[in-house]
Amino acid sequence: DPHSMNERYRAAMVLAGAGDAIGYKNGDWEFCLSGTAIFSELQSLGGLDEIKVKPLCKYSDQADREKLFSEIAQHYKDCMKDMGGRAPGTTCMSSVPKLKPHLKGGYYIPFNPRYHFRDAWTKYLESRGLLEGTSDPVFPEPYDFKERDAFYKKISFSGWGGASGHDAPMIAYDALLVANDDWAELCKRAMFHGGDSDSTGVIAGCCYGAMHGFHGVPEGNHKFIEYRDQLVKQADRLYDLAYPGQQSVTEPVGASQGDTLEDRDIGLPSDSQKADCDSSHGDSQDARAELKDTPEGSSSASNEESLRALENLMLEFFNPPTTNERKREIEELLNNFVQMKDAWKMCLFFITHTQNEYVMMYCLNVLENVINKQWLGVAASDKMEIRNSLNQYLLANHSLVPTYIRNKLVKLVVDIGRLDWPHFYPDFFPSVLQLVQQSDTALLGVILLQTVSEELASPREDLSMARREELHRLLLQQVPTILQLLNNLLESVLEKHRHLVAATPPPSPTQRDTKSSSKQSALMLFSSSPIRADTLLSSMFRSPGRGAHMEALPPLDDASQQLSAAVLTCLAHYFAWAPLSTTLTPQLLSTVFHFAAFGCEGKTTRGAGTSSTGTYSTQTPYLGVLSMNCINELLSKNCVPQEFEDFLLQMFQQTFYLLQKLTKESSTNSSGNRLEELDEDYMEKFTDFLRLFVGVHLRRFESNPNFPVLEFLALMFKYTFRQPNAEGFFRCLDIWITFLDYLSTRLQERSADMSSILGKYQEALTSLVSNILQKLLFRFNQSQLEELDDDTLDDDSETEWQHFLRQCLEVVAKVAELMTAETFQLIWDPFQEHVEAYFGLEKYVTNGVQGRRLSITAENDCRRLHCTLRDLSSLLQALGRLADHFIGEHFAERYANARLLVERLVQVVSYGSKVKLFEVSTETVAVLQQDFIQVHAQALAAIKAYAHWLGQLYTESVRTNQEKEQFYNLIVTLVDSMAPLINKQ
Incomplete structure (x- = not known):
């Protein structure tokens, strides 16, 4: 039926736009992280049948590129001019400027040729029972909004379901499998979720239209969408290409007002x-x-x-x-x-x-x-x-x-x-x-x-160059006044809502009685694990720029929240282009930091309520995210105003204040970890802030005796090891690597002061290594480590567990560059303990009719053995990672430790090949056999890492005519241990 087919072509294009607009909903639903909350708001609006996508409603950035396939590069660039209010993603924003439509091959942009899409889809299809294509899909029970949000987040590339090329069609497909020809059910699954709902909505809507036309779709959902006539025309062109000679069927088409309309709202008709x-x-x-x-x-x-x-x-x-x-x-x-x-x-x-x-x-x-x-x-x-x-x-x-x-x-x-x-x-x-x-x-x-x-600030090209330069210059003259007025608005909101607790201001962090007291305080910060520094730090720092602590920041009323959000968004825009070296004031910086403290309030403070000033906003903590955007804009510009020392001191104090609030013990959850209660977006922004702070500004004040750098590192240490998820922990480890790189550079520049500089940070760095080791050892952290997937490989051919271990060991290796002996000892002590346990397993191996078996059968004993073997594998990798620090110019200086280590590794390899625990079967826990295999494999890998050391030992033995017998014994033992493992096949 040409009419039916033509309608489905049109429905595919139009419903793609409808799905995009509904999923976007003025940015409210695309950036809402709860599908349940979206559906509740939908119900309050009268349900899906009452939703009218207005012609004055903007798509998000996805649907604004419908002409992409006719003139790809040029239309991409043209469409970017109409991105205001459409929330384009970072990939889109960074890639489009690289397009050069008028040059040969100018439509190419760099991409990463990996296999994540294929692997992710294979895993998804297996989970639904669809990989073979011979059965119906299988879904978990229950599978409502909460469960779907968790699943969408799990399959995503970066924690935001539908934001990448593999998971957007995956979520749409998942919704289509269940919805069939039920538009409302499709919307619930593809457009009302806590991810990138417009991206998934445009795909799901297109597929639904192609399969079912407009069947079951309320007219208000699609009749009035932006660019509707253009979508229909494109559909007719596609239909004519597919069915040449069959005339497109004329149907009512909506208005074309897309080039001038500004609305993004989804509203109800009056x-x-x-x-x-x-x-x-x-x-x-x-x-x-x-x-x-x-x-x-x-x-x-x-x-x-x-x-x-x-x-x-x-x-x-x-x-x-x-x-x-x-x-x-x-x-x-x-x-x-x-x-x-x-x-x-x-x-x-x-x-x-x-x-x-x-x-x-x-x-x-x-x-x-x-x-x-x-x-x-x-x-x-x-x-x-x-x-x-x-x-x-x-x-x-x-x-x-x-x-x-x-x-x-x-x-x-x-x-x-x-x-x-x-x-x-x-x-x-x-x-x-x-x-x-x-x-x-x-x-x-x-x-x-x-x-x-x-x-x-950056006028369009319809103006002359002279006029554009004039506008930029004139606006620049107004920037100091603009920033002052915006600061006044934020200050007025703070004054209106400030609840102060009378308190005597504690001493400034720069006021110390003596150097010895400072050093003693610093050592206390890193003296235990976890750090017991709360009392010390709380007596050391105060809220910056104020006379008293702002202990609890109440939610703002709706009007104040709306004004504050607009001001902070506006500030970030000016910070992005204005040269702030002569316009940023300490008052403005202090005010923005105070709004950043709203993000430190836990999720329990987000509920709506009332006060004498009106209704509380439920979005007040989001002001913290907007404030961190402003602060990160400043730090990324390497901005240092004229009041150099005052500016750095103020920034340092305010960083302390936020870190104190974030790491303060919580009384509202069993773990006492306040970070578990905070918004993930705020946590990510704050970690980015710390990364910029350490990477850009640490060098400016680290050597100044008035700045308590050790206390700052103590708080960052605490912030690192209280991260509620692995991704947050990895981002914090990157900050430590930045700090360690800076410290290495400084030691090279001031080699004469190396001992004093290392002495200053020794306690902090040894504490860092100790806690990282506890973080990666099952003996201390089994419950979290067991949750890491050790089966599925990612794009880098690593499992989730292997990635976690590598990230941890990279930081340990960085510390080892500065303090090799101390780091070696921290790894060596637990390694020795685990090796002794490993060597004692031979007596539990019995020979019987069914072959060699392990007689350890008690559940608790097997669990302890599993943890010991996993930890021994990790420690072997850690020691192998240190191999570079014992060769070259360090060979003679560190010979004693290296010799002790290599001899022990040879013993482990020899023992493993002799006893062959990896061939022993167990009656109760099959996982132990895999653990034995891993231990022996990691022992071989570790000794391989020290092959260069063995080569240097041979050279030195020939040159000095010493240690020849020792070298010979090591090599013979290794050959005897490895030869039986080589299979002729």
Whole structure:
């Protein structure tokens, strides 16, 4: 059936857009981490059947590239110009600028040729029982929102389900397997989850449309989406290519307003609009005549009639039963109206006298065309009328009109300023600054300031180079004032909500009685595991820039939270491009750090509530994430203002304060680990902050005796080993590697002071190695380590356990570069203990009819043996990793330890080959056999790592005519141990 097939082509394209828009929902649902919360909000809106995806609703970045396959590179670059508010990802943002459409091969960008997609899909299909393609899919029970969110996160590449190329189609496919032809069920699984829901929604919607057309899809979900007519046209083109000679079937197509619309909301149709829409068709002929024949310079009554006609036309246009032919007639009428000389005057009248959102947006688009394309030819008096009218309407209605209308008005006002300020519009910037300073218009002023930054800091290429440079220079002159005003707004929010606890300010971290007391305090920080430094540190540091501790930060009311979020977002935008070396003040830095402390509050503080000032916001901790964005922008720019020492001291104190809050004991969970209660996004941002702080600024103050670096390392140590997941722990280890690299460089530059520098950090570094070893040994950390997968290989051909072990051992090896003997001893002591246990296993091996068996059968004994063998394998790898530190110029100096180690490794290899525990069977625990194999394999790998040392020993024995017999005995023992293992096959 051509009609049915053509409809499915169209449905595939249109429902892809619908799935994208629904999954995105103004960014609220794409960036919500709970599918349950999304579904609850959906129910509060009346359910899926009542959802209307407006034509004034933006897609996310995914659906804005529908022309990709016709002119791939050029359209990618074109679409990036319309990414405002669409949340493009980092891969998209970083890759598109590398495209060079006009050069040969310019559509190539670097990529990583790995096999993660294939491996991930193979694992997924196995979990669903679909790998062979001969059975129905199998799903766990229960498999509701919570379980799906966990599964989607598990299969993701970076913890955000649907954000990568393998898991987005996987989640969509998973949803399609269950939903069949049930659109509502598909949305629950593919669009209402705690991951990248627009990416999965666009794929699932496309597949659903291809299979089932529009069957079961509420009209409001797809009839009014942005770019609908373009999607339908593309579908018809694809259909014509697939079925040449069969004409596409004409069906109603929605409006094309994608290039100018600003809304991203998903809203419900009002009752009045529905009623108007139902009754508008009968008046269409009159509306056509009234709009077409309205004379220039018309009276107020005539304008009212034209407005009624325009409202009826717009409602008819968006009414689903309206045919394509009728829509084209209406489009022609609207286009003819735009061509009228003074159409903008009528649009100004319409905007101020209508409640119809479609009419508002249409009129704003007409005005935008005048401002951006005809402005040079507009009379000065007309420019002033347009400018004053827009400003007055925005000021009077900014809190009444929908968000997308407000943002469009702001954009038009800034566009005028972009063209006329300061020569023909001198009060543009003063008026914006005045809005920021008034409480009832502060939010509007901040939105204007951010739009100014977006449009003036890097103006579009439709302006001359001279004008662009002038705008940048003029805006730069305003930056100090802008930052001061934004700081004042944040300060006012803090003053409004600050709950202070009267306390005597403790001494500054830079005030010490004596050097000996400082050294003693430092040693106390690393004297135990975990660190028992809470009391010492709490008496040492205070909240920066304040007279008293801010112990508990209450949730802000909704208005304050909305204003604070807008200010912090605006600040991050200015921080991204403005040279802050002369504009950043200690006051602003302190204020931003205080908002960063909101992220330190646990998840239990997020519940909604009431106060004397109004309703608490449930999103207050998110301000911490926005604040960390600002701080990280500063640190990544290597920014150091003129108050050099004061700036560094202040930043150091504020870092201490946040670390103290994060590592403070919690009374709301059994573990006492506060980090388990915090938002994952905030934790990631804060870890990035520490990485930048250590990598960029540590070198500036580490050697200054007034800075308590050891105490900072103690808090970072605590933060590292309290990370609630492996990824967070790895990121912290990267920070330690950065610090160790810096320390190595400093030792090379100041070799004369090596002993004093190492002495300063010896306790800290030995404590770091000791705790890493405890972290990777089953003896101390079995419950967490058993959760790591040791079967599935990743892109680097490592299991999750192997990756964890390698990351830990890299840090140990870095410390060994600085303190080889001490690090060796920390590994050697537990290694000796485990080797002795290993050597004692021979007596538990019995020979019987069924072969050699292990007589250890008790469950607890087997568990202890399993842990011992796993730990022995890890310690063998750790010792092998140190091999480079015993050769070359270090051979003679470290000969004693190396000889002791190599002799012991040879004994382990010899014992393993002799007793052959890897061939022994066990009655109860089959895993022990694999443990025995691993121990022997790691012993062989470790002795292989010391082959260079053995070679150097031979050279030295020949040169000095000493140690020849020892070398000979080692080699003979090794050959005798390994020869029986070599199989002829």
